[in-house]
Each structure stands twice: as C-alpha cells, then as structure tokens.
Amino acid sequence: MNKLSAPESKTLLDIPALKASCSEFSLHELCLPRGLDEDEIEHLDIAIGRRRRVLRGDRLFEVGEPFRKLYAIRYGHFKTVHIGASGDEQITGFQMTGELLGLDAISNDEHQCDAVALEDSEVCEIPFDRLQEIIGQLPTLMRHFHRLMGQGITREQNVMLLLGNMRAEQRFAVFLINLSLRYAERGFSPTRFHLRMSREDIANYLSLTIESISRILASFKKQGLVKVDKRDVSLLQIVRLRSLAAGTEPSVSLR
Structure with a gap:
C-alpha cells in the first residue's frame, strides 16, 4: 500500500x-x-x-x-x-x-x-x-x-x-487448532509455528493456571500429539487434536 x-x-x-x-x-x-x-x-x-x-x-x-x-x-x-x-x-x-x-x-x-x-x-x-x-x-x-x-x-x-464447560485439555486443543487454521489461511505451515505469546498469556486467555498449561503440554508430548521446543510448536497428530478440540476424542491423562 x-x-x-x-x-x-x-x-x-x-x-x-x-x-x-x-x-x-x-x-x-x-x-x-x-x-x-x-x-x-x-x-x-x-x-x-x-x-x-x-x-x-x-x-x-x-x-x-x-x-x-x-x-x-x-x-x-x-x-x-x-x-x-x-x-x-x-x-x-x-x-x-x-x-x-x-x-x-x-x-x-x-x-x-x-x-x-x-x-x-x-x-x-x-x-x-x-x-x-x-x-x-x-x-x-x-x-x-x-x-x-x-x-x-x-x-x-x-x-x-472456551471459558464455558470445556475441559482444560480441550480448551488448549481448540487454541492450537485455531492458530493452525489461521496460519494456514496466510500460507504458513499449519503444523509448525512459533508462539508469540507467553505461557502466562495463554493461561490467562484460556482461564487456566500456568501449572495447568505446563501439565497439558507435558501430557500432549507424552501422547505424541505435539513437539515443543521453547515456543516452537509442531502438531504431530493434527487429526487427533481436532477430535480433542471437538470433544470427540477421549480426555487425555494430565499425569
């Protein structure tokens, strides 16, 4: 312009x-x-x-x-x-x-x-x-x-x-899928992106604690859903993440 x-x-x-x-x-x-x-x-x-x-x-x-x-x-x-x-x-x-x-x-x-x-x-x-x-x-x-x-x-x-009746892990899955779709619309990778916001910001946005975000990330990594390196995120099983976001995937363990 x-x-x-x-x-x-x-x-x-x-x-x-x-x-x-x-x-x-x-x-x-x-x-x-x-x-x-x-x-x-x-x-x-x-x-x-x-x-x-x-x-x-x-x-x-x-x-x-x-x-x-x-x-x-x-x-x-x-x-x-x-x-x-x-x-x-x-x-x-x-x-x-x-x-x-x-x-x-x-x-x-x-x-x-x-x-x-x-x-x-x-x-x-x-x-x-x-x-x-x-x-x-x-x-x-x-x-x-x-x-x-x-x-x-x-x-x-x-x-x-997000702030309604969704489970914590479902909220986070919705957050990741939403970012994935928006990056894809702009011609970027839908499965690999850099988080510009902090974990504190994400927790605030999702009405969760920082500890909950850390537990969810650890669980997602253990389940093979994501790979995380600091703020670099790779969505390894995007179909499962979409199902989790939609509420059709059983809740993952946060332990």
Missing part, C-alpha cells in the same frame, strides 16, 4: 506493485479482496492512512480511547486485553498479520480493550470515516468488511465457548 503524506495526498498507483506488496505481507485478502477492479483498488488505497510501527509491549490503543480508526496488521502479533472493574486483566484474543484491530469500538465509539504488541509490529491505519464513505460506494468492499467484522464477532464467541 502506498504511504500517503497527508489524507488529501494523491498518488499514481502501480497496481501490480501494490498487489505484490500486499501479497508479500499476507494482506492481499484484507486490502485487495477478490472482485475489486483497478478503480476500486485506487479508492481503497486513498482510504489507507499511514503505516505505524508498534514496538513489543507498546499499546496500539487503550480502553476508553475514542474510536477513529481501524488497524490492519501488516506484520506482527497483538493481544487484546480487557480490564475488569477490579483492575484484573483478561486477555480476549490474539491477532496476527492480515487481521483487523479496533472492531470492538464500532458500537459505542470508544475502545473496550487495550491492544498490546507481542513483538515489534506494523499496522496500516484506516480512518473509519473515510472508509465508510468508500464502502458506501463499493458494494464489493462493503460485503468484504462485513465478513471481516463477522469473523471478529465469531472469534469473540469462540472465546466464550
């Missing part, structure tokens, strides 16, 4: 280069949804503001901050954190390259969570008022962003399921 020096700046687009750039960073499905012609791509490019670097541990936005923009993750990983009335933090999701941040604020015009970078990352800022104007003119783009918003809602619903 071309970086604009100011909202009113105009540039002559090199469409092939634009597509190559977005594809390289796994944003082609977000920024160049199927069905857009070159004029529509140009309209979308104008809606994109500047790129923004976010260093590991820094916040992209915070609870209560006024809603002005959506953020497309160009590269890197984030976690979203809800702060309870007592000050307790609950991680509500992990986001990766090609996904949108900021959808939580659309309903009441302010952010409901903090977005924290898990590693040095970069986002494309999308001013929401300009995006709305363009979406109103491009039905293809409107349908695309409605789909993205629906995916965000679905992910939140899945979190509620």
Whole structure:
C-alpha cells in the first residue's frame, strides 16, 4: 500500500506493485479482496492512512480511547486485553498479520480493550470515516468488511465457548487448532509455528493456571500429539487434536 503524506495526498498507483506488496505481507485478502477492479483498488488505497510501527509491549490503543480508526496488521502479533472493574486483566484474543484491530469500538465509539504488541509490529491505519464513505460506494468492499467484522464477532464467541464447560485439555486443543487454521489461511505451515505469546498469556486467555498449561503440554508430548521446543510448536497428530478440540476424542491423562 502506498504511504500517503497527508489524507488529501494523491498518488499514481502501480497496481501490480501494490498487489505484490500486499501479497508479500499476507494482506492481499484484507486490502485487495477478490472482485475489486483497478478503480476500486485506487479508492481503497486513498482510504489507507499511514503505516505505524508498534514496538513489543507498546499499546496500539487503550480502553476508553475514542474510536477513529481501524488497524490492519501488516506484520506482527497483538493481544487484546480487557480490564475488569477490579483492575484484573483478561486477555480476549490474539491477532496476527492480515487481521483487523479496533472492531470492538464500532458500537459505542470508544475502545473496550487495550491492544498490546507481542513483538515489534506494523499496522496500516484506516480512518473509519473515510472508509465508510468508500464502502458506501463499493458494494464489493462493503460485503468484504462485513465478513471481516463477522469473523471478529465469531472469534469473540469462540472465546466464550472456551471459558464455558470445556475441559482444560480441550480448551488448549481448540487454541492450537485455531492458530493452525489461521496460519494456514496466510500460507504458513499449519503444523509448525512459533508462539508469540507467553505461557502466562495463554493461561490467562484460556482461564487456566500456568501449572495447568505446563501439565497439558507435558501430557500432549507424552501422547505424541505435539513437539515443543521453547515456543516452537509442531502438531504431530493434527487429526487427533481436532477430535480433542471437538470433544470427540477421549480426555487425555494430565499425569
């Protein structure tokens, strides 16, 4: 995507280069949804503001901050954190390259969570008022962003399921399978990936203790389901893991 020096700046687009750039960073499905012609791509490019670097541990936005923009993750990983009335933090999701941040604020015009970078990352800022104007003119783009918003809602619903009646090992299996699917969608290996989040973060997200996460990992390794080297994870029996996530595989021993 071309970086604009100011909202009113105009540039002559090199469409092939634009597509190559977005594809390289796994944003082609977000920024160049199927069905857009070159004029529509140009309209979308104008809606994109500047790129923004976010260093590991820094916040992209915070609870209560006024809603002005959506953020497309160009590269890197984030976690979203809800702060309870007592000050307790609950991680509500992990986001990766090609996904949108900021959808939580659309309903009441302010952010409901903090977005924290898990590693040095970069986002494309999308001013929401300009995006709305363009979406109103491009039905293809409107349908695309409605789909993205629906995916965000679905992910939140899945979190509620995780925190429901699932056994601890089932929650962790769902977590691994979810990452596997999302990495596969971006052209990466569905069975080998690096966890950007800490075990503490995973435990918080799944409402488990760190000790439970360690026991589950040890059990999964003993069962031959996974191989773990620090934060590098290999899913050795993904079919069984899917069955465990779906609740059709008998519970594994945590001893």
